[in-house]
Structure formats: structure tokens, C-alpha cells
Amino acid sequence: MNLLFEDPVFASRMLTLLTLSVHAIYATIGVGFPLFIMIAHWLGIKKNDDHYILMARRWTRGYLVTVAVGVVTGTIIGLQLSLLWPNFMELAGNIIALPLFMEVFAFFFEAIFLGIYYYTWDRFDDQRKHFLLLIPVALGAGASALFITIVNSFMNTPQGFNLINGQLTDANPFLAMFTLAMPTKVSHVLATAYMTVAFMLAAIGAYRLIKGSNHVYHKKALHMTMKAGLIFSVAAALIGDFSGKYLAVYQPEKLAAAEWHFKTEEGAPLVLYGVLDENENVKYAIEIPFALSILAHGNPTSEVIGLDQFPEEEIPPLMVHYFFDIMVTIGVFMLVLSLTYWIGTKRGWSFVSANWFRWIIVLGGPLSFLAIEAGWWMTEVGRQPWILRGIMTVDQAATTSDYVGVMFILFALLYLILVIGTAVVLRRMFHKNPIESEIERYKEKQAGEVK
Amino acid sequence: MSLEIIGISVLWTFLFGYVLLGAIDFGAGFFNAYGIITGKQHILSKIIQRYLSPVWEVTNVFFVFFFVGIVGFFPKSAFYFGTILLVPGSFALILMTIRGSYYAFETYGARGHKGYAFMYGIAGLLVPAALSVVLAISEGGFVSIIDGKPVMDYWALFTSPLSWSIVVLALAAVLYISAVFLTWYADKAGDTAATDLMRKYALAWSLPLIIAAGGIIYELSFHNPEHFERILDLWWMFAISAVLWIATVWLLWNQNKYGTAVWLLIGQFAFAFYAYGISHYPYLLYPHLTIYEGFTNEAMAISLIVVFILGLLLLVPSIYLLLKLFLFDRDYVAGNKKE
Numbered sequence A: 001m002n003l004l005f006e007d008p009v010f011a012s013r014m015l016t017l018l019t020l021s022v023h024a025i026y027a028t029i030g031v032g033f034p035l036f037i038m039i040a041h042w043l044g045i046k047k048n049d050d051h052y053i054l055m056a057r058r059w060t061r062g063y064l065v066t067v068a069v070g071v072v073t074g075t076i077i078g079l080q081l082s083l084l085w086p087n088f089m090e091l092a093g094n095i096i097a098l099p100l101f102m103e104v105f106a107f108f109f110e111a112i113f114l115g116i117y118y119y120t121w122d123r124f125d126d127q128r129k130h131f132l133l134l135i136p137v138a139l140g141a142g143a144s145a146l147f148i149t150i151v152n153s154f155m156n157t158p159q160g161f162n163l164i165n166g167q168l169t170d171a172n173p174f175l176a177m178f179t180l181a182m183p184t185k186v187s188h189v190l191a192t193a194y195m196t197v198a199f200m201l202a203a204i205g206a207y208r209l210i211k212g213s214n215h216v217y218h219k220k221a222l223h224m225t226m227k228a229g230l231i232f233s234v235a236a237a238l239i240g241d242f243s244g245k246y247l248a249v250y251q252p253e254k255l256a257a258a259e260w261h262f263k264t265e266e267g268a269p270l271v272l273y274g275v276l277d278e279n280e281n282v283k284y285a286i287e288i289p290f291a292l293s294i295l296a297h298g299n300p301t302s303e304v305i306g307l308d309q310f311p312e313e314e315i316p317p318l319m320v321h322y323f324f325d326i327m328v329t330i331g332v333f334m335l336v337l338s339l340t341y342w343i344g345t346k347r348g349w350s351f352v353s354a355n356w357f358r359w360i361i362v363l364g365g366p367l368s369f370l371a372i373e374a375g376w377w378m379t380e381v382g383r384q385p386w387i388l389r390g391i392m393t394v395d396q397a398a399t400t401s402d403y404v405g406v407m408f409i410l411f412a413l414l415y416l417i418l419v420i421g422t423a424v425v426l427r428r429m430f431h432k433n434p435i436e437s438e439i440e441r442y443k444e445k446q447a448g449e450v451k
Numbered sequence B: 001m002s003l004e005i006i007g008i009s010v011l012w013t014f015l016f017g018y019v020l021l022g023a024i025d026f027g028a029g030f031f032n033a034y035g036i037i038t039g040k041q042h043i044l045s046k047i048i049q050r051y052l053s054p055v056w057e058v059t060n061v062f063f064v065f066f067f068v069g070i071v072g073f074f075p076k077s078a079f080y081f082g083t084i085l086l087v088p089g090s091f092a093l094i095l096m097t098i099r100g101s102y103y104a105f106e107t108y109g110a111r112g113h114k115g116y117a118f119m120y121g122i123a124g125l126l127v128p129a130a131l132s133v134v135l136a137i138s139e140g141g142f143v144s145i146i147d148g149k150p151v152m153d154y155w156a157l158f159t160s161p162l163s164w165s166i167v168v169l170a171l172a173a174v175l176y177i178s179a180v181f182l183t184w185y186a187d188k189a190g191d192t193a194a195t196d197l198m199r200k201y202a203l204a205w206s207l208p209l210i211i212a213a214g215g216i217i218y219e220l221s222f223h224n225p226e227h228f229e230r231i232l233d234l235w236w237m238f239a240i241s242a243v244l245w246i247a248t249v250w251l252l253w254n255q256n257k258y259g260t261a262v263w264l265l266i267g268q269f270a271f272a273f274y275a276y277g278i279s280h281y282p283y284l285l286y287p288h289l290t291i292y293e294g295f296t297n298e299a300m301a302i303s304l305i306v307v308f309i310l311g312l313l314l315l316v317p318s319i320y321l322l323l324k325l326f327l328f329d330r331d332y333v334a335g336n337k338k339e
Ligand code: HDD
Pocket: A156, A181, A184, A185, A186, A188, A189, A192, A193, A195, A196, A236, A237, A239, A240, A241, A243, A244, A247, A254, A327, A328, A330, A331, A332, A368, A369, A371, A372, A373, A374, A375, A376, A377, A378, A379
């Protein structure tokens, strides 16, 4: 029954990779979106502008669909961790179950208030009261990201326990939550989630404008999300830099693999793109002198640990280099794009409303998601061969069941159905109900109530 | 009370919550699909939609709570159940995914789409069947330890009358619980046609339910005599459950006090569920794993319990608000409130 994969360890890794890559899309939307619904709703109240109120409504409707898929894929990954990595969960359960448990409460909180918010649009005479319901939604979403990222940080820098002859002692669940990797990871994950959702919404606005709906509604949406996107992409780059500094000290093998930095040296250059030949010589790459030393320690002459310091079997796959490059390239690109847009609208440059420029903004949406995926691939693949760095390898953690390959095929089909289903349903939803007719109806209703 | 007992009681209580809410949820989805096929959709769908829409995600969290909690309190269960449940667990997950996402697609995106409604109706009925297999496995006899690793005998499981009785019970319970609940909900909404229809369904499923439940106890008498003995010791709890069942059916038959009927139903399942749980003690998996061997360290257990209490302080008022707005608000239930 070893369908597709020979080895249950490899099969488990691929299935985890698949599930998490799918979940990451929806989870990112889940974390970032409530903030933008909040901003729109708030602007609507403050400026007394119905367009923003309708924006919050329409976005919430879309959000419900993505949350639903986030919930089901999250349920899958939650249970799959035990199904695919039983030995890891047995050990981890003893020490890092606390944030996982807290996360459930965060979901709970979010799900309850999201339901209430959505189904009480017209029940409140005072819009501000209705707005208040969004706060627990956004807090719950942020808290989910916080707690799950705490778990992931623990996997990178485990602490808060002693292992004596394979027996876990002196467990301190709180120490395990506040690991060295945690501050940079949590803040980078949050900032990039907000950034990605901003550019996703900007892409939708730009697309509508290209397709001829010249409604100010879309212009307002585009403007608001591009500005937010600028702020969060600056934050993402800054915190990304801190993440690099964290890696240089605490997980130098990951940074070295991501940078193809083979020899420990001072004044190390940053290697972008390129290929490796058989002798591990870098070819066709762009080298920025001293930049790696700056990324790693903030000092152009400082020493950066290379892969020569690690035994062969502890060196992560060198392909993480490309993941890192993709993430950073897209991050810088989106920063420049949103900055250009912002300055351009201030200065009245005409090309910011040209179609070709809007097409680039449309492209920015999928690109941001690609950056999220690349970031996670780099973090997770870069931790290889460890599942718990320095303590347990993936070989020791994986299930021994022979059926993982079959399950991989089933889940791959399932995700295909899900992703297509989401796209079809969202398209239908907004095509059947374009903003023009929704504004029309909203006005009629308002007039009806005044009478 | 020891930490082990507190832990398992908390988890069992959340599982009970999931069984009740999930049963209403899955059953309602099935009745909705059934209504579409038999052309009775117009009677039911409004009632069903109005209840389900705001709460299905909350229901799902109960399930997540259970499996996250069990790994937290009893990490060894991840090792045992994780290894053996790969196949049935994955099937349950796939079904739950189809059920949840297509429910959302239909409700938020494509109201009235028959294909979607049909898909989640059927998937929803298969979920309890797939999940309930875990109960059969926990009775022992299907898992052996080979080279220190648990291995499951799928063929024995598939051909065991015990596992099939449990599946039948799960299906009957889902349909019975949701029919009784929806009878009350429809009655409260003042929708007589829907009330009558749901009442008929509820009565129809009451007998299969009790037959399946009796069947399981009978099967256990030779599948797992040790557990059977402990069930006999708790006969009075099962007896109370049976009396409550009779009372519920009586109220439904006489077409009055549907609200009371729902409470009696909850009581009936609570007694049976906890009696089963208590009689299962101390085993999580017969005969390999007890709650004492599988328990986490003290620091983790205490932190989990503290977080649990803090979490409840946050959740109970929120859930109260949700119920007040959607379950006990007469105007909303009757559809007089704008959404
Ligand atoms: C829109 C997405 C996005 C963008 C534009 C960036 N990142 Fe990122 N990055 C992520 C999305 C992401 C992520 C998906 O959120 C990761 C994966 C795991 C994590 O903690 O965050 C991540 C991880 C991650 C790590 C690894 C941390 C670890 O393994 O502990 C580093 C060193 C950076 N990032 C650095 C950067 C730099 C220097 C960027 C410059 C612009 C950058 N990232 C942009």
C-alpha cells in the first residue's frame, strides 16, 4: 500500500506541506481581514460615508466564505499533526499544549462574535454599537496567530524543560511559550498577514476599476488599502530584518542555508538568486558586498557563521535559498509599488491611474500570497532535519502507518475542490450583486426607514 | 478529585457539547437535503437556515477543543490514537471539510444551490458515522502492539457487529436529536407545517435509537466483558436515561411542551453519555492506555485547568449573548428580524 511514496516519513512531510500551504492562504486572510473590515466600518461612521459602511458589509460576506474554509483546513491540520506526527505530539503535548489550548479559545471568541456581527446588521440603531462587535473578532484572529506562532517558535528554539534519558522533566509551560524565536516570528507573521490582505483587497479594487466600473467606491477601497499596504510592508521588511538577526544568532544553519553561505567569514556578501554547480560553487548570482553581515548583525564587518560549522546531516536543504529570495524580492517590490502609488497620488502623477499600473497592483495580490508561502517554506524546510530543533528529527517523529501516500492523494483532491469552490462561490457572490445595485438598494432601504 | 479526573471530565463535557450541537447541525443539514429531494424544502429550509447559520462554526470549535484538549491532558493518546486513526481519522476529516465548506458555500454564496445542499447533507450524515468508529476502537480488541507500535486490524473492525451497532446508534441519535430540537424551534417560530413534519421525523427515529443503544450493550457483554460489568453497576443511570426517553416521546406524541421535550432529551443523553463515560473509566483505550498512564505532567495539567477557567469566564457570557440573540429571541426565530 505504499502508494506514491516509499517512505512514511517523506509522505508525512509532503502531506503536512500540502495541508499547511493550503491552510496558510486562508489563515492569512483570517488573521488580516478583520482589521480592514474594522477600518472600513470605522471610516464609514466617522466620515458618515455609506460607501465605507457597504464596503465593510461586502467584505464581511466574502470573509465568511474564507473563514469557513480556514476553519475546516485548520481542523484538518490540527488533527493531522497527531495523525502524522504522533511521537512529536506526544512529546510536544507535555510541554507546548498550553498555547494550542489557548488558541481554541481565541477561535471560539472570534467565531461567536463574527456570527453575531454578520447577522445583526440592522438590529442596532446606533452603528457604533455594531462596530464594537468587530473588536473581539479582530482580537480573536490576532490571538489565533499569536498562539499558533508561539507553537511554531517553540519548534525552532525549544526550551522550558529538561530531557533526561528521553524522559521529560521540569516542564515549565510558560517558559516554553516565551522562546527566543517568538517576538520576531509573531510580529512578522502578523505584519505580513495585514500586508497581504491589504494588497489582496487593493488588487480587487484595481481589477474592478480596470474592468470599467469607475465607481468612487472602488477608488476609495483602493486608496485605503494601498496606504495600509505601504505601512505594513515597511513593518514587514523591518521585522524581517530582525528575523534575520535572530536567525544569525540562534539558528545560524538556517540563515546560512538560505544564503548559500558555506564558509564562516567576516564581511559576508548577500547572495541573491543564482544556481549551484556540483561542487557547491555559486554561479550567476547577484552578490551585494557586506550585506549579509549587515542583515545578520547590523555591522558590515561582523562574522557570519557558515555551513562549514555543521555536520553534514544537520544541514537544511539548500533550496530554501530560493524561498528566501522570493519572499524578500516580493517584499521589496510591494514596498516600492505602494510607495510609488502613495507619492503618485499626492503629487498627482497621472500614471498611477493608468491601466498598466493598475495591472501591476492586481498582480501584487497573488504575489503577496506567494511571499507568505515562500516564507513558511523557508522557515519549515529550513528547520530540517529537525522537527524540534536539536531534540527530535522528523524521522523519529513520523507515523509508521503505510497509508500516508493514499491519504495524500485524497487530501490533494479535497483541496483542489475547496480552492476551486471558494473561487467559484466568491465570483458568483460579487458578480450577481455588483456594488452599483447594492448602493441602489441600500438607498431605497434608508429612504424607506425615514418615511 | 485528582487532576486526571478533572481533565477527563472537562474533555468529556466538551465532547457531550459537541455531540448535541453537532447532532442538531448534521441532522438539520440532512433534513434540508432530504426536503429538497422529496419536495418539502419550502417547509423546512427557512427554519433550518435561521438556526444553523450563526452557530455552525461555534459547533466546530467544540470538536477542535476536544482533540486539542486530549493531546494536552493525555499526550500518550496522541501516540496511540494518532498512529491507529490515520485512515478513519482522515476520512472523517475529509467528510467534515466537505460538510463545513459546502454548507458555507451554499449559505453565504449560493443560496438554494441544490448540488451544494445535497453534498453537505450527505457528508454531514457520514461524519458522525466515521467519528463514532473511534468509540468502537476504544473498546479494545482491534489494536495490538507490535514492536512497541500500535497496529490496527482494519478487517476485524470492519466486520465487527459492535462497530456497526455504534455507527447505527450515531446515525439514529443525530436524526432523533435534531428532529426533536427542530420541532421545538419550528413551533417557537409559529410554523405549524414545519413543526408537524419534524415531529413525525422525531417519532420515527425514536425507536431505532433505543434499539441500537440496547444492541451495543448486548454486544459489549461478549466483546468487552470488563466494560459490560461496569455498565451493569451503573444500571440506574441508564434506567433514568430510558425513563427520560419515554417522557420525551410521550410529549412529542401528545403534541405539547416541545420546550420541555428538548430538555428531557438533553437529560436522556446526558445520563447515557456520562454513564458510558464513567463505566469506561479508567481506560482511554482498552487495555493499553488508562488516564493515569497517559497523563501529562503536573505543571501542564494545572496550567491547562487555569487557562480553561479563564477561558470559560470569557466564553460563557459570549455564548449567552449568542443564544439570546439567535435562539431565544422570538422575533429572530420567527423571521421578523431583518438580517
Ligand atoms: C507577505 C509576506 C512576507 C514578506 C513580504 C516578507 N516575509 Fe519574511 N516571512 C514571512 C512572510 C513575509 C512569513 C510567512 O510570515 C514567515 C514564515 C515564518 C515566519 O515566522 O514568518 C517569514 C519568515 C522570515 C524569516 C525566517 C524567520 C525564522 O525562520 O525564524 C526571515 C529571516 C524573514 N522572513 C525575513 C524577511 C525579510 C528580510 C523580508 C524583506 C522584505 C521579508 N521577510 C518579507
